[in-house]
Amino acid sequence: MTEMRTQSTAWVRLTDRLPQSVQHAILAFIGVTSYAVRRFYRDNCLQAVGSLTYTSLLAVVPLFTVGFAIFQAFPAFQKLRAEAEMLLLENLVPQVGENLNDRLHEFVSNAGTMTGVGVLGLALTSILLFFSIEGAYNAIWRSRERHSVLVRVLSFWAVLTMAPLLLGVSLSLSSVAVSYLGAEGSVVVELVRRVLPGLLETAFFGLTYLAIPTRPVRWQDAMVGGVVAGVAMEVAKVGFALYIGEVHTYTTIYGALSVLPTVLLWLYLVWCLILFGAEVTAALPEWRSGRITEMGPAGLSPAQRLVVALAILRELMLAARDGHALKRADVIARVPVGAVAVDGMLEQLCAASWTIRTADGAWVATRDLHDATLSDLYLALDFGMWGDLLSVGHLQAPWQRKVHGIFEQVRHDAGAAMETPLADLLAPDAVPAAPPATPAQLAAEERMRVAAQPPGR
The missing domain is CATH 1.10.10.10 (Winged helix-like DNA-binding domain superfamily/Winged helix DNA-binding domain)
Structure with missing residues (x-):
């Protein structure tokens, strides 16, 4: 007890030395974060995360199939396909991206031999994933409104087709920047390669927070939520990679099938971070209003x-x-x-x-x-x-x-x-x-x- 009081006193002394604006910023950050955490548990986000995890696992193959098909449809992006695959997989599941890449190539090639009914089933699985995401977001924003099924399907298809194109454009721009910098800019090149995935994730999360909820969302709030989720994702990648590298529990128990529980665990963590970023985005207007009514x-x-x-x-x-x-x-x-x-x-x-x-x-x-x-x-x-x-x-x-x-x-x-x-x-x-x-x-x-x-x- 005495040690805790000493630490608390030291913290107070430390914050008292900071400028008033910095103190207010720290208190605001702590307040918004604690409020978002309370909302996260009160909105039963962990239950939504479990549903989204399994739905995502089922939708991975059709999503990658459509994405790679779009890359092949544009000759300018065909040379970037391998780079895009590794970028996605390395950031999808740290430490197991290469193994998962081989599996996904096998699954995608098998999907090419499916009948029309099978393809329709894969497409429905992807659409159900989007509906699940929309339902989770609307629960966070306390919205009972729903877009028509046609609007929802068209929105999902637009996201599904535009995401690979935007990824291809960003990779093309990064390739141009790397070739322009050359060997003398190797440090900058490495920095670009390390920062690019985080920037893409932040932008993507912010766009989902802005576009998917049926309630209006300020773009500034959406970007703040995207930054929170993006930074948390980068930190989680490092921690998850260390965990997988040091702890071989799944490999010992599951052997060659260890990729499956590893992917499930990572997807669960990813959805926790995405929904927490959504909670931060939804909490900011309440925090600014000065009167929080959580329910x-x-x-x-x-x-x-x-x-x-x-x-x-x-x-x-x-x-x-x-x-x-x-x-x-x-x-x-x-x-x-x-x-x-x-x-x-x-x-x-x-x-x-x-x-x-x-x-x-x-x-x-x-x-x-x-x-x-x-x-x-x-x-x-x-x-x-x-x-x-x-x-x-x-x-x-x-x-x-x-x-x-x-x-x-x-x-x-x-x-x-x-x-x-x-x-x-x-x-x-x-x-x-x-x-x-x-x-x-x-x-x-x-x-x-x-x-x-x-x-x-």
Whole structure:
């Protein structure tokens, strides 16, 4: 305990010597990272990682088959195919890339002899991988929206065909740079060769964080997440290579089949890092807002959810008076409770037919707030204790009727107290009239008045 306190004191002294801006940056980094880690576990990312690992293993052969076919379709890239293969495989699984290269060549050549039905099955496996990635990303961004199947398939095909082309262009540019630098620039050449894979990974991860989620993502946030995932990937490569080189457990147990568990382990680690980068990307808007609501509206109490709903409806009402709708970013800026909470409440209001999103992505209120009351909103969003208390399974106890009667009275009193039109309640600079006193409140006031009278009167 004393040693831990000494280390903590030393850390505080060290950080106190740093400039104020650096201290704030360190604290922000620690805060965002810890928040992203909590989100990672709370979103069940490890379960998604397991699914993506096995789906990726099944999709490796069709993905490589299509990628190599695209390389062959462009004569300018044919000379770079071998270099591209080694670049991919060395970064796909450190220390076993050469062995895996031989296996994949065998699998790809076998895939060329398949029938049309077999090729269709391989293509479906690749598409399922993309759908799994999209589902994992949307869970991280708390999005329930889905693109149409046609749009999703076309997007996947665009990524599948453009990735080899971009890789070929980058390799061509690097080859030109290497030939230009020549022998005198050997140090720079080696630096380019070492840095290029990391840069490609960072750019690729950032593009997936930007393009795949159905929610809008700032490109700056996507690039930060890509850098986090890319740097973590490079560190993981070194650690994994050391582990495989020093620990021969899989070779001892599986022999010639040791490549399979090694690939599975590496793919599992890769997907952990990719999804963590996605969590960082999704966490940054919440961190900037200053108010983190980790579970969206589900992390708020019913009273807090009601306040968020009222705040959103008020901003939509004021915008409608000026003749325009509000974009998602505008709603988030005007209701400072965090993007996750605002997005979730917009979806709940839309599901309850209180809001709708226009064709250009803006939000408008669909209810006339001069007619809709606070009670209507309360019931529509299911904030109260509603439902039949007498029909709960096979329970038929005498006390149920007593509780039912109490709650019927509570519902009646609450409904009468919340019959205020929302337009009056949310009007700018308006002070709403006090709701009428309930019988219970009148009785309590009478008891207080009697108790306050002097004795003998």
